[in-house]
Amino acid sequence: AQRVTQPEKLLSVFKGAPVELKCNYSYSGSPELFWYVQYSRQRLQLLLRHISRESIKGFTADLNKGETSFHLKKPFAQEEDSAMYYCALSPSNRDDKIIFGKGTRLHILP
């Protein structure tokens, strides 16, 4: 069965320090992976997707098929990065649903 695991419910990081939000997945095919972010009082929105291989707001994520991971990284945290982050898996099978991890709350300390 497909599954997305975000092991940390809460991650507190000092401003200027590196950030890594972990995401591991379980899926037998070749999925597409996404990171979504929800800032306070805003709707959930896409941050980045693995096929784009781009950096958004300084964040990057590399798909590691061997470790089935898609960790989100940023070298220097900023206070405006404080938000809820969700990792999501879109299966290669068109009939399978898109699933999300439970989310990690990132808290940037001043």
Next chain:
Amino acid sequence: EAGVTQSPTHLIKTRGQQATLRCSPISGHTSVYWYQQALGLGLQFLLWYDEGEERNRGNFPPRFSGRQFPNYSSELNVNALELEDSALYLCASRPDRGQLFFGEGSRLTVL
């Protein structure tokens, strides 16, 4: 371009009642997803509609149901409400493939 819209924003019901939540997708998007966002549980997949058909449903009891209309808008119905149904219900639309675009959600409170 108008985003995904959901109504009502807030809804208060009592146990045993029924709730109906509505979602209008982005124009041109035929696929609508419903998720339940309860505290500490992340986004739990509820239902997926595409081209008017139910394509998949999550591990929720049958009292959670919905439909998609010819204009691709959708509604989620929750019958026989229970206290634990209190949550934010998120709707998202999607073009054929790619990312989900989310609405702001409908907050359901069951007393």
